[in-house]
Amino acid sequence: MAMKALDIEAVQAFVLVADLSSFTRAAQAMETTQSAVSLKIRRLEDGLGRRLLERTPRLVRLSAEGAAFLGAARNLVAAHQSAIGSFAAEHRRLMVGISHHIVGSELASLLKRMNATDPGLVIQLHVDTSRAVLGAFDDGRLDAAIVLRHDARRRDGDVLFEEPFGWMAAPDFHHRPGEPLRLATQAEPCSVRAMAVEVLDAAGIAWTEAFVGGGLSTIGAAISAGLAVAALARRVAPADTVDLGPRLGLPPLPSRDVMLHSKLSDARTRQALRTLGAAFAANAA
Numbered sequence: 001m002a003m004k005a006l007d008i009e010a011v012q013a014f015v016l017v018a019d020l021s022s023f024t025r026a027a028q029a030m031e032t033t034q035s036a037v038s039l040k041i042r043r044l045e046d047g048l049g050r051r052l053l054e055r056t057p058r059l060v061r062l063s064a065e066g067a068a069f070l071g072a073a074r075n076l077v078a079a080h081q082s083a084i085g086s087f088a089a090e091h092r093r094l095m096v097g098i099s100h101h102i103v104g105s106e107l108a109s110l111l112k113r114m115n116a117t118d119p120g121l122v123i124q125l126h127v128d129t130s131r132a133v134l135g136a137f138d139d140g141r142l143d144a145a146i147v148l149r150h151d152a153r154r155r156d157g158d159v160l161f162e163e164p165f166g167w168m169a170a171p172d173f174h175h176r177p178g179e180p181l182r183l184a185t186q187a188e189p190c191s192v193r194a195m196a197v198e199v200l201d202a203a204g205i206a207w208t209e210a211f212v213g214g215g216l217s218t219i220g221a222a223i224s225a226g227l228a229v230a231a232l233a234r235r236v237a238p239a240d241t242v243d244l245g246p247r248l249g250l251p252p253l254p255s256r257d258v259m260l261h262s263k264l265s266d267a268r269t270r271q272a273l274r275t276l277g278a279a280f281a282a283n284a285a
Helices: 008-020 023-030 034-048 064-087 107-117 130-138 191-202 216-224 267-284
Strands: 053-055 060-062 093-099 122-128 144-148 158-163 165-169 181-186 207-213 230-233 256-262
Touching: 008 023, 008 034, 008 053, 008 064, 008 267, 023 034, 023 267, 060 064, 064 107, 093 130, 093 267, 107 122, 107 267, 122 130, 130 144, 144 267, 158 267, 181 191, 181 216, 181 230, 191 230, 207 216, 216 230, 256 267
Parallel strands: 093 122, 093 144, 181 207
Antiparallel strands: 053 060, 144 256, 158 256, 165 230
16 A cells, blocks of 8 residues: 655654654744644654654653664755755854853764754854853854853843753862862853852852863863862753862852843744754753
8 A cells, every 4th residue: 555745844853853852842942832843743653554753741752663763864864955955045054152151062963953854044154252142143254152141131042951050170179178169160251250250259169270271171170180169050060070169169160151142034044043042952951
């Protein structure tokens, strides 16, 4: 018996749910509702006569049949996107800025997902401080910005997720009681540096700059080497570091909202950006 043609949007919804482990985040990437995504996948399952996803109130994961179907589903979505873009006179370009406090080791997998969503899209990535990235976005030099919120008065942008911070250091970092806490920081102006200093000053804890870095990689190297403690998002801190805040009696650091700002009007490029944002949120969960 011949099977009717697959709904490409339903297949795309399935791939996104599989990648992001969430109906909600898949809906955000597709700019639709969670119920619409759920309905598309249910109809896809009915058409195939297979259960592709196992659903519980707190978890969604691939079934054995869903895992078998995923590779072919990715290929189908990629072929569809390639066909749509075959008549384009030139490659579309997305200039996106990301705060270095947000970029972690998962960036390669996130870009891979984004490319699968839109293979013809040229991605131009700019990594800098949240302040510098947002400034470039406001000046029109970037199409989109993914940054830490540092101005509560600013009302534009969408919250992707809440990023928890910790006092990250090498496990064998030694702090002598009575001496100032040795900090590794970003050069001023930096909202994370300001947050850390404000918390320490409010608690009456003396501190001193032991290392000033030019980005997350240099700060990470300094704390891995045991030079100092740094206020970093736990998600992006080096794998060989731990949160020493409780052991050292340091005050907790507040979480920060990660914001997505965009000026995109092209629907396909906007969807690729939404996929990137949803993938960031999925990795932070």
